[in-house]
Every structure is written in C-alpha cells, then in structure tokens.
Amino acid sequence: MRVLVQRVSRASVTVDGTRVAAIGRGYLALVGIGRDDTAAAAARLAAKTVGLRIFEDAAGLMNLALAEVAGEVLAVSQFTLYGDARRGNRPSFTQAARPEQGEAVYAAFVEAVRAAGVPVQTGIFGAHMEVELLNDGPVTILLEA
Secondary structure (H helix, E strand, O other), X not given: OEEEEEEEEEEEEEEOOEEEEEEOOEEEEEEEOEOOOOHHHHHHHHHHXXXXXXXXXOOOOEEEOHHHHOOEEEEEEOHHHHOEOOOOOOXXXXXXXXXXXXXXXXXXXXXXXXXXXXXXXXXXXXXXXXXXXXXXXXXXXXXXX
C-alpha cells in the first residue's frame, strides 16, 4: 500500500463537473492499493498518516500533526501509484489491486482515519476525477506499508 501525502492549504475533487469533496488545511492523501494489501495495512498507514508531524510549529519546525492544527484529509484512490515504468514507456499496473479489493482496502483506510478523529472527505472510487490542490510548502511524503 502506498499513500502519497501532500500538505495542502486546500484541496478539492470534481467529478463530471460537480465538486464532490473539498477540504481546507490538511492533507491530500493519494491512496494506492497493491494486490497483497489488507485492511490491517490500511489501518497502519492511516495511523501513520494521522500521526505525521509535518506542520510547522511556532519555531518554524515541522513538529505538529493534523490534530494539532485542526487539519482535514482528502483521500483519493489512485491505482497509478503502482504504475511500473522500468521497462518501456507504457506503465504496467500488474501490482495494483483489482478494483473490488482496492475499494475495500481504500474504505478501510478512510474509516481508520475517521476513527482517529480526523475529518475526512473522499473522491469517488473508480471515477475519473479532477483533483485541485494548493500544495503548502511544497511538502510531499510517500508512505508505504
């Protein structure tokens, strides 16, 4: 499982011209599910995501987590995080989970973030989404299970 966390001032998702989710300060979490991933892996990465201390404190150091800044999460499923382009120019996605499994593990990730007390918005699994964000920093961290 891979979660690409981007610290944002704001982020939103639009599907078919309709905004389906939006957050203010927090994280845009692009969530990729591999074919061997489980709900347990999702829970571990959700805890890691929520606990990341990448917001600046009064001294300008990255010491604060989401809860300390009243942050939110916009979780967007993204199987392309498992794209392998080591050979050729067309990525292979054979390591990505099948949609049924991917959706279940993605849902487990979202629920684990919510259970930690963090407000979560989501994209629509499997939909073509337009994601807009204002990256703060930029700060981008790749988490893997």
